[in-house]
Amino acid sequence: MDLWLIGIGTGNPAHVTLEAQEALREAEVILVPRKGVGKDDLAALRHRILEDAGATGKVVEFDYPVRDEALPYRERVIAWHDEIARRWVTAVGDTTGSVALLVWGDPSLYDSTLRIAKRLNPKPRIKVLPGITALSALTAAHGISFNTLAGAVVVTTGRRLRDYGWPEGAETVVVMLDGECSFAALDRDDLHIWWGAYLGMKEQVLDAGPLAEIGPRIIQTRAAERARHGWIMDTYLLRPEGLE
Template sequence: MRTIHVIGIGAGDPDQLTFQAVKAMRSTDVFFILDKGEAKADLTGLRRDMLDTHLADRAYRVVEARDPERDRSAGGAAYSPAVGDWRSARADIYERLIADELGEDETGAFLVWGDPALYDSTLAVLEEVRERSTVAFDHDVVPGISSVSTLVARHRTGLNRVGRPVQITTGRRLAEEGLPDGVDDVVVMLDAHQRFRAFAGQDVDIYWGAYIGTPDEILVSGPLAEAAPRIERLREQARERKGWIMDTYLLRRSPGER
């Protein structure tokens, strides 16, 4: 039976690899890496650096495939179908990689940024492949240190306050729903449009980070009204310099603003 490890590798810092992750990597014969194009080549480079560091004494193979493009213009009711189409296109690639590149008694692995259970499609895509019943495999999941955990650690703050809930959402949902009632600490991921700007007139602090856990890491914190212009400027400069950006932030509302 083919085996697949889905390995969380942290937010980018090689030191965030857990012993469990390294152990799973060292039991892997084939690593599957989806290439996201020249602009994000350094993401592939970081994965290869981790392999070079921890598997220097053993043989393994790396198989790369081009990640399918997603329709990022789709919004509203079209958003979920567009994501579904993109995941199915990924499933086609995963299915081919597992069937053609992995022997029946071998172990393959996908190295997933952060934690595979938090806003990542790998588990859902593998489940779609399993449901097709064209190639048999077993799989397990190694949790990783998420960008959320790394963000609050870098800012030396907690994720929530005493006895209070915390919500993790996306930029799109934040724009549609605003800050939720009864929740004063909101983590926002996948925000390409800086939706935090809508709350600059409220008593809200922001803890923001881009390229968290990598040498390019950028951190900003403070009252949102003061920090927002600086974040926008740094974000634009970083995107122009690198061609892409991944950022996460925590919005912390004063209880009196509810």
């Protein structure tokens, strides 16, 4: 079996690459996850992308499992990935040809699809088609540079920012997978934040400014948007004031 992991960007069907569209037209089976109550628009967006690409393969939907919050973090994630892999196998059935899975953003950046794919037995032939990342969508939406002049960028998670604080020596820090607004834990008054949710989608929400000033506003906005849509995906970039 050939397993194609196709990055579909951050929510704008126009951001799906021509390479991805071609692969979707050629795939024999296309897996579409259902992520639960209140998140139907995520599956609907995938179906729209398939329609726009002219996909004719068999579309198979499957329900995404829920993490067991009673388990320790790493054990919880491993068990979750194992269950996702089992559901892939069930959804694919006896297909021996090409199977496509639409992945939000890019399959290679803070996404576990590749790790899950390696659990499959027999091992599929994996092909990754990159998509527009949340990093690109965020910096484009704000009209800013990803890095300072010849400067390095640290890409990390909300969990690590909470546990370890500002990375030593960092100029620019981009935070992903942060469900708890971990920027609020930083004890610095010189940081500027560029934040965005639903990047690339018609629901896109942006905010930017001195962290000490607008951090509380972002927290309120995030809570309101999550309540309105039933889900939220956001990311943000932090940088000391004055750096370019």
